[in-house]
Amino acid sequence: MPAVQNAPLIALAEEEAALIRRAAAGEVQAIRQIIRTHNQRLYRLVRAVLRSNADAEEVLQEAYLKAFANLAGFNGEASLATWLSRIALNAALMRLRAEKRLKRASPPSAAEAEIIPFPFSTATTDPERIMAQRQLLHLVEEATDALPEAFRLVFVARVIEGLSLEETAALLDLPPATVKTRLHRARKLIRTRLEAQIGPVLIDAFPFAGTRCDRLTEAVIAKLGLSE
Structure with missing residues (x-):
């Protein structure tokens, strides 16, 4: 009985694994599907760190590039959503630390105020x-x-x-x-x-x-x- 109850979860995990393999192989439609599925969460997490729409979009793009470049090494210890979230969050924190080192004593720009x-x-x-x-x-x-x-x-x-x-x-x-x-x-x-x-x-x-x-x-x- 437990095996029957867990069947949907197993099917979902297999579906995600297949999607990851397709994306790692460079299939555009699979990559597009991953981005569309996780875009909102990742954008909001990055935006929560940077508080700038423009910076958040730029950093998120960088995070996606890093993620897809390393997708073949994804070992499935965490879900794809968690793995992507950590990459995006780390990218945002790195950008924030770099900005603090450079300056940010100046008034916020119009983009940051959005x-x-x-x-x-x-x-x-x-x-x-x-x-x-x-x-x-x-x-x-x-x-x-x-x-x-x-x-x-x-x-x-x-x-x-x-x-x-x-x-x-x-x-x-x-x-x-x-x-x-x-x-x-x-x-x-x-x-x-x-x-x-x-x-x-x-x-x-x-x-x-x-x-x-x-x-x-x-x-x-x-x-x-x-x-x-």
């Missing part, structure tokens, strides 16, 4: 709701960027990427207890920052204006049988 646009649903066509989503995400992004690096990495891995406690500890080479502590501190810092920013504008919460207001107004007028 905020990563985390995905959100745009299924609604209500411009007010979309604007509110954008504003809220912008506040969350700013609060995340403001975290100390040690807390920021844990927060991005655990909360934004949804990695487990064990996965995060392995990725960052930290004891699980340290991950718990840093996550708690990160959440507290973000909550404090968001409360300070959101509190003053709560008086304007739940607006009913713009498109929604116009739509309701016209519907009422129509049902009343009135016209201008």
